[in-house]
Amino acid sequence: MACDDCTTGFAWDGKPSGTEAMLASNNTYLVGDSEEYAVLIVADFFGWTMNNIRLLADHYAKTLNATVYVPDFYDGEVMHPDTLSDPERQKAFDREAWLARNSREKRWPEVKACAQALKAQYSRVAAVGYCWGGWACFQLAADPSLVDAIATAHPGLFDKNDVDSVKVPIQLIAPEDDFTFTPELKQYCFETLPKTGVQWEYVYFAGYRHGFASRGEIDTVKGRAGMERARNCVVHFFEEFLQ
Structure with a gap:
C-alpha cells in the first residue's frame, strides 16, 4: 500500500449514539440492542474512534436491527482525524511502519477472537471491512x-488465496479507481467466486475512488450519493443473509 487514498478524505458531521465496551480483549465501540444479530466492523487506518466509522455503525444498527461492534485492532493507536485534510500529517505518516505493527499475522488472532465471541452470543453474525479491514473479512469468510456473511468496500491486503477460500456469502463494493482492489483481483473474483458455490455480489461504482465508502466527501451530491449507495448495498445484502 503506497497510495494517499488510505489517509485522505473527509470527516463527517454527526454525533455517534453508541457506547464503549470490551469485545474479547479489545476495546470496542458498541451500538444497538439486538440479542439475535450482530455486525462486526473492521475499520481502516483511522481506527475504531473515527467519527465516520461510528456513524456507519449507528446506521447499520438501526437499519438492520442489529448490535454493531467496532473493535480496536491497533493497540490503541489511532490516526488523528485532521490527517484527512492535512498534507503535513499525511506526509509524516509512515505506512510501512504502521503496516508492520498491524500485519495480518499479528492482528488475525484478535479478529478471530472477536468473531468467536460474537458467534457465542448471537444466532447470526456478519462482518464488513473497509480498506485494511478487507483482508480480515476475507479471512473470516473462509x-x-x-x-454468516461478509461485505467489504475497497478492500485491501487480500490476495487470490483469500478469494479461493471464501465459504460464506460475500459482497464486494468496488470503486472504479482503486489501487488495492486492482483490475487483476477484480477479474480473479469474477472467475473464481462463481466456482465456490457461495452467493456473491459485486457492486461497481463508476467515477469513485478508494475510500469513498468510509471517507467520501458527503457534502457534495456525488460524494453523498456514493456513500449512501454503498451503505445501502451493505444493508440490503445483510438483510438477506444476516436475518
Whole structure:
C-alpha cells in the first residue's frame, strides 16, 4: 500500500449514539440492542474512534436491527482525524511502519477472537471491512463457524488465496479507481467466486475512488450519493443473509 487514498478524505458531521465496551480483549465501540444479530466492523487506518466509522455503525444498527461492534485492532493507536485534510500529517505518516505493527499475522488472532465471541452470543453474525479491514473479512469468510456473511468496500491486503477460500456469502463494493482492489483481483473474483458455490455480489461504482465508502466527501451530491449507495448495498445484502 503506497497510495494517499488510505489517509485522505473527509470527516463527517454527526454525533455517534453508541457506547464503549470490551469485545474479547479489545476495546470496542458498541451500538444497538439486538440479542439475535450482530455486525462486526473492521475499520481502516483511522481506527475504531473515527467519527465516520461510528456513524456507519449507528446506521447499520438501526437499519438492520442489529448490535454493531467496532473493535480496536491497533493497540490503541489511532490516526488523528485532521490527517484527512492535512498534507503535513499525511506526509509524516509512515505506512510501512504502521503496516508492520498491524500485519495480518499479528492482528488475525484478535479478529478471530472477536468473531468467536460474537458467534457465542448471537444466532447470526456478519462482518464488513473497509480498506485494511478487507483482508480480515476475507479471512473470516473462509470459516463459516465465524461469520454468516461478509461485505467489504475497497478492500485491501487480500490476495487470490483469500478469494479461493471464501465459504460464506460475500459482497464486494468496488470503486472504479482503486489501487488495492486492482483490475487483476477484480477479474480473479469474477472467475473464481462463481466456482465456490457461495452467493456473491459485486457492486461497481463508476467515477469513485478508494475510500469513498468510509471517507467520501458527503457534502457534495456525488460524494453523498456514493456513500449512501454503498451503505445501502451493505444493508440490503445483510438483510438477506444476516436475518
